[in-house]
Amino acid sequence: MTSKRGAYIFALIVFAVDQLSKWLVTGPLGVRALGDQKVLLPIFNLTYVENRGISLGYLHADGDTGRWLLVAATTAIAIGVAWWIRREDAPGERIALAMILGGALGNILDRARQGFVTDFLDLHFGEWRPFLVFNVSDAAISIGVAILLIRAVFVHKKPANTETTHA
Structure with missing residues (x-):
């Protein structure tokens, strides 16, 4: 998985899990x-939402021009x-x-095919919802970005091997 080829395969797995989860929720469930809405746990529901914007619903695109620009x-x-x-x-x-990448591909396919991204994961604590309703792709993108940020701050790459001469 640490190879470049493995990374592309993992991206395809994320994409496939996203698409499978959307099919399961909107199809059999x-x-x-x-x-x-289906209540699964006291703090977790499946709630159908059509997201026509990007992250947090910004750049809402109802028309075809906006959709294809996104x-x-x-x-x-x-x-x-x-x-x-x-x-x-x-x-x-x-x-x-x-x-x-896998998350982006899942949401791109939804938007190209349907004109919106299907969201359904609804985490809440009473009336308080720390997140908007989201999907597997959104979670993968958010976790991926968080990993990059954490590694940028806390994982320091070793500097290039510089040799010093001793006189």
């Missing part, structure tokens, strides 16, 4: 219309992340980037 922008970002994986030597960063 029947949570497929706005407002549909698809193009997120595809460009996904291509950049795929390129970064190819150039990255640190296994930790490759894993994080693979999570981001």
Whole structure:
């Protein structure tokens, strides 16, 4: 998994798990219309939401122009992340980037196919919801970004081997 090829495979696994989870929720579990909800635990529901924006619902795009601009922008970002994986030597960063890439691909496919991203994971504590309703792709992207930030702050790369001459 620490190889570059392994990172791309992991990205495809994240993508597949995201798409499978969306199919399970909207298909066999029947949570497929706005407002549909299934209570799984006192703090966790499956709640159907159509996200027409990007992170936290910003850049809301109802029309075709906005939709395809979001698809193009997120595809460009996904291509950049795929390129970064190819150039990255640190296994930790490759894993994080693979999570981001796989998540981006899942949400890109939703938006291109449906015009919105299907969200359904609803974590709450009473009425307090620390997150908006999200999906597996969103979680993978968020965790990947968090890993990159944590590694940037706490994991210091060794400087290039510099030899000093002793006189």
